[in-house]
Amino acid sequence: MKNAPLPDKPFRILPAVTDQNAHFWCGGKYDELCFLRCDVCATYVHPPAPVCPECLGRELSPEPVSGDARILTYTINHHPWIPGFEPPYVVAIVEIDEQPGLRLMTNIVGCSPDSVSIGMRVEAVFEDAGEDGIFIPLFQPHRDYAA
């Protein structure tokens, strides 16, 4: 994971950062993609919740993952939904390597939209939102592809 400045940063609608979600939205400052993890059975939980969905354990703590993931599905968006967030851009749902079903919606950056495919390996990269300590977790083609 590299906290690299990305070209052409779009206008983003930012999340409301709370005590519950700060580990996810702000962990990028330290190049970390963090999720809550159950202290008892080690299940990652996302979005954050005050209970483990597997064992109903009530103690969960933020923990970084590798940031490596696979694209489950994506779309190339062409419509200007948000002024300042100019299409085309890729919206994807990625699954984090550490746990089947641990997934999030994101953008695929650092490559041509036409080069994106389902099953493609990607890695987290963070965009400094410049407000509220937020670093947006985005994904780019996995470093293995560059080798």
Add this chain to the structure above:
Amino acid sequence: MNIIGEKQAAITGIGQSAVGRRLGRDPLALTIDACLDAIEDAGLTREDIDGLSTYPGGSVPGAPGFTGAGITEVHDALRLNLNWFCGGMELPGQLGAVVNACAAVASGLATHVLCFRTVWESTAQGGGSRKGIGVGSGAGSGKFRARGATMEYTLPFGAASAAVWIAMYAMRHFHEYGTRREQLAQIALNARANAQLNPNAVYRDPMSMDDYMNARMISFPFCLFDCDAPVDGSTAIIVSRADAAADTRKTPLRVEAVGTALHGRPSWDQFDDLSTMALRDAAAMLWKRTDLKPKDVGVAELYDGFSFIALAWLEALGFCAVGEGGEFIEGGERIALDGEIPLNTQGGQLSGGRLHGFGMLHEACVQLWGEGGERQVRDPALPKVAVAAAGGGPLGGCMLLSSER
């Protein structure tokens, strides 16, 4: 004990206001038009109405025109004396409001429930291209913050429309099953062909495969014609207790079964199966509550907020196997008015207008009552059983209606 309470419910009347682009009319007036139309259609008077149900309720911040009236406005405008009422959007899709009404009459809380849904998105959104969720109510400015799982984990990524979310489900279906845009096109082409026979449909010009393939891309694989058309309009449905339905004007349409299940996570991006959506569970539940089978259904009115959702409903309801929807609709013959399973006979929401789920149920009733005019399905007799379904993503509900006693 296996209670199937919805069999105690019947649809006895339907109503609809004017439907169109930018009508510029008071949405409550549209609602009252539809409600009075439905009461009259049932042969009832407003004094008979003792229940009121709606989706999504009177106010949905950040979604201009998404709702035109809530329970309170209609209750008061018509000075109804209600024994039961319910409005909201945390439901199994838009038809959840009608299912609630079925449950209310089955449990004796009400006798005749007026259900309604009003949209005025065309007027409220004004000119220009469709805007993202929340944009216009502050999300386009730097001060706005996205809250709640649906908004918080989608809007920061520019995924500010269900078009983007559902395009990803379509892409997964394309990937898993080899579905192609030329196949998906048939949902839009069929809708347009049917709309040409419906004087109330908003888009009635002919549409060719070339028109579809050359249309402006919205979010791949969805082009403009894969996305429904925002309109102004209101739809009303009367749900009556079966024994009380005997006194109404028309043949009551028995509610044979409903499906409301959601067994996966209630989330646009966390639902386990990205290509079936919540429709899977709702449809499976419906068939567990009836002896009827998909082959008994004469007409299907399946939500097409985006074309792919109708394809997914066809699969979920078992008109074809999961994954075979693309092949099933290829060429369009099977879903045409004279096909195996006539689909979205009024033009769907794609060409008929986005009445948001209630229009699908309304049309199912139109077809069972033989009121479809030029678009009426005859095989050669009128269809006896219809399915109406609404919702996509983590929202889904469906109803099976029968005109047979």
